[in-house]
Amino acid sequence: MPINYYIFLSVALFCVGVAGVLTRRNAIIIFMCVELMLNSVNLLLVAFSKMQWHALGAGNPDAGMNAQLFVFFIMVVAAAEVSVGLAIIVMMYRNTHSIDVNFLNRLKH
Amino acid sequence: MNAKQLNEMNITQVLFWFLSILAILGAILVVISKNPVSSVLWLIVVFVAISGHYILLNAQFLAIVNLIVYAGAIMVLFLFVVMLMNLNTDSEPQKNRWLKIAGVITGGSLLLVLVAALKKADLKTQIAETNLGDIGLIHNLGMTLFHDYVIPFEISSVLFLSAMVGVVVIGKKD
Numbered sequence: 001m002p003i004n005y006y007i008f009l010s011v012a013l014f015c016v017g018v019a020g021v022l023t024r025r026n027a028i029i030i031f032m033c034v035e036l037m038l039n040s041v042n043l044l045l046v047a048f049s050k051m052q053w054h055a056l057g058a059g060n061p062d063a064g065m066n067a068q069l070f071v072f073f074i075m076v077v078a079a080a081e082v083s084v085g086l087a088i089i090v091m092m093y094r095n096t097h098s099i100d101v102n103f104l105n106r107l108k109h
Numbered sequence: 110m111n112a113k114q115l116n117e118m119n120i121t122q123v124l125f126w127f128l129s130i131l132a133i134l135g136a137i138l139v140v141i142s143k144n145p146v147s148s149v150l151w152l153i154v155v156f157v158a159i160s161g162h163y164i165l166l167n168a169q170f171l172a173i174v175n176l177i178v179y180a181g182a183i184m185v186l187f188l189f190v191v192m193l194m195n196l197n198t199d200s201e202p203q204k205n206r207w208l209k210i211a212g213v214i215t216g217g218s219l220l221l222v223l224v225a226a227l228k229k230a231d232l233k234t235q236i237a238e239t240n241l242g243d244i245g246l247i248h249n250l251g252m253t254l255f256h257d258y259v260i261p262f263e264i265s266s267v268l269f270l271s272a273m274v275g276v277v278v279i280g281k282k283d
Contacts, residue, residue, distance in 0.1 A: 001125055003235040004227075009129050011223045013136050013155075019216025020140035023209045028145055028191055032152050036136055039179070042171075043159050049244070050166045050237045056244070065244045065253050071171055072254070075178055076265045080272035082183050086190050087279040093194050 006047035013040035027089050027099040031082075038078055042071050121239050124165055132158035145191045149184060156180040166237065168245030 013036060020033035049067030056063050093099050135155040142148050156179045163172035243249060254262060 001122070001237055001239055002232070003237050004232050005125070005129075006237055007227055007232070008224065009132070011220060011227070012133050015216045015220035015223070016133065016136040016140060018219055019213050020136075022212030022215055023140065026145060028187065028194075029139075029148055032139060032148060032187065035179075035183070036139065036152065036155060039156065039159050039175075042175075043162055046163055046166055046168050046171060046245075047237045050168070050239070050242060051235055052244075053236075053238050053242065056242065061244075062253065063244070065249060068168055068171055068245055068250060069254055069258055072174065072250075073258075073261060073265065075171075075174060077268065079178055079183060080268055082186065083276050084272055084279070086186055087276040090190060090193070091279050099194065 003047060003051055006044060010040045010044040010047075013037075013043070025100050025102055027092065027101050027104075030101065031085055031089065035078070035082070038074070042074060045071050045074075121165065124161070125239075128158045128161045128165070131155075132162075146188065149188045149191060152187075153180050153184050156184065163245075165239050166245065167240055167242050170245060170247040170250050 017033045017037035017040065020036070021030050024030055024033070045067050049064040049071075052064035089099060092104065096103065098104075132155050135151045135158060138151040139148050139155065142151060156175060160172045160176045160180065163169070163175060
């Protein structure tokens, strides 16, 4: 497939995530939209890693492998990030009995 | 699209368009569904579609890791938290309608700017090779991971340990 299609697919998914972060007030849904943006970038990185067939043909057998390992490490960090973020949201709900992000603006005052 | 064009497209292109439409539709439904539980379920659909894209790009290791870690573990965690909070009662207060419209317009403007910037880019000759190539297979990735990336791999275990400690400290009751 031409790389254009993957770029536009990733851009579309990323923008849907941005619109979700800006329009929703539920903290969990905002967090899910952040995960969606993260995954669109991962998809683009994997598509770029499969674009290296010139280098593969030129006798570099490792071309593009670093990108896939980079995506692997992004997934590792994202798993840790999700666990900490959900713990923060649960604590927030326990203290205020709400996960409305507009309610949690006490840092402003 | 008529049947003749469909015959000319091969199976890879059909799968690509199917998975792309599934991913974008699922993403839109994540944002617009009222019930948080159905949002989580649609996000699982998006992740399965992205895993299908990885398989199409012959990145099989990442496809399986994405399916296990994201669609399995992380989304179960999300579903667990949503159900723990008893949020499925449509109790979410609605945002101001103008703020919603402004958010959608902002996202659409970002899409417009990025597409307009990338449309003229000279990428027509760059092909991402689908369903061939062996850099995504688990043997090659494992060899590279445990030869060149041993130190980051071990450091990520320290990251997991600290995340675990942090979660326990945050979630502890006072």
